[in-house]
Amino acid sequence: MKKVFIHPKALVETRSIGPGTKVWAFAHVMDGAKVGSRCNVCGHCFIESGAEVGDDCIIKNGALIWDGVTLEDAVFVGPGAVFTNDPRPRSRGLPEAAPRYARREAWLVRTTVRAGASIGAAAVILPGVEIGAFAMVAAGAVVTRSVPPFGVVAGVPARPAGWVCACGSGLRFSGDRARCSACGKAYERHSGKVSFSKARRNP
Ligand SMILES: CC(C)(COP(=O)(O)OP(=O)(O)OC[C@H]1O[C@@H](n2cnc3c(N)ncnc32)[C@H](O)[C@@H]1OP(=O)(O)O)[C@@H](O)C(=O)NCCC(=O)NCCS
Numbered sequence: 001m002k003k004v005f006i007h008p009k010a011l012v013e014t015r016s017i018g019p020g021t022k023v024w025a026f027a028h029v030m031d032g033a034k035v036g037s038r039c040n041v042c043g044h045c046f047i048e049s050g051a052e053v054g055d056d057c058i059i060k061n062g063a064l065i066w067d068g069v070t071l072e073d074a075v076f077v078g079p080g081a082v083f084t085n086d087p088r089p090r091s092r093g094l095p096e097a098a099p100r101y102a103r104r105e106a107w108l109v110r111t112t113v114r115a116g117a118s119i120g121a122a123a124v125i126l127p128g129v130e131i132g133a134f135a136m137v138a139a140g141a142v143v144t145r146s147v148p149p150f151g152v153v154a155g156v157p158a159r160p161a162g163w164v165c166a167c168g169s170g171l172r173f174s175g176d177r178a179r180c181s182a183c184g185k186a187y188e189r190h191s192g193k194v195s196f197s198k199a200r201r202n203p
């Protein structure tokens with residue numbers, strides 16, 4: 001079984017970290033965070049207690065992943081991407097806000113990124129959204145709503161900006177069908193939902 005590589009200057013407090021994962025200098029993975037196998041956690045990332053990272057994820061430098069955030073397998077998180085888990089944050093020292101922070105469930109709002117999706121550099125993901133499988137969030141986007149599988153979103157606030165193949169190339173639909181010009185995979189769309197084509201053989 002492959003070993004975990006932890007750079008001597010990384011701070012890794014969790015024991016839940018899968019074989020083949022590498023954690024680079026100045027990354028901090030807290031106790032209680034879960035990181036799967038064969039991940040790459042680059043310098044200056046922060047992964048908080050309660051965050052869950054699947055297998056084969058790439059988390060580029062300086063990304064911030066908090067409690068309540070789940071990344072499924074093979075998710076890419078770009079440099080400086082920021083997740084959030086509190087939609088209406090206040091200082092816990094503020095007397096008016098104390099009741100809100102008495103129970104975790106009262107303020108913590110969860111976010112899930114489905115398998116194969118990518119988050120662009122410096123994107124901000126607001127709490128409570130689901131980023132669908134193989135979706136792509138543009139660099140610098142602020143995501144306030146869920147993104148469908150294979151969807152591309154861009155801007156502030158992020159808006160739908162097209163569709164993307166599992167390989168990462170843009171997809172153009174003709175009616176409710178598309179074939180990727182880069183890898184040949186076929187897709188179909190039913191009631192606005194995109195999926196791999198069942199009718200046509202896929203490479
Ligand atoms: C601004 C904020 C408080 C608004 O919350 P809200 O009232 O529940 O807002 P809604 O989700 O109903 O969104 C209202 C509109 O504003 C937009 N919007 C919300 N937050 C936005 C943001 N940060 N940037 C740009 N647009 C934003 C939404 O897209 C929506 O517009 P639309 O209907 O045209 O898409 C919240 O979205 C936010 O940014 N909270 C801060 C979270 C944070 O930074 N936490 C840090 C600690 S984890």
Ligand SMILES: [Zn+2]
Nearest residue numbers: 165167180183
């Ligand atoms: Zn493709």
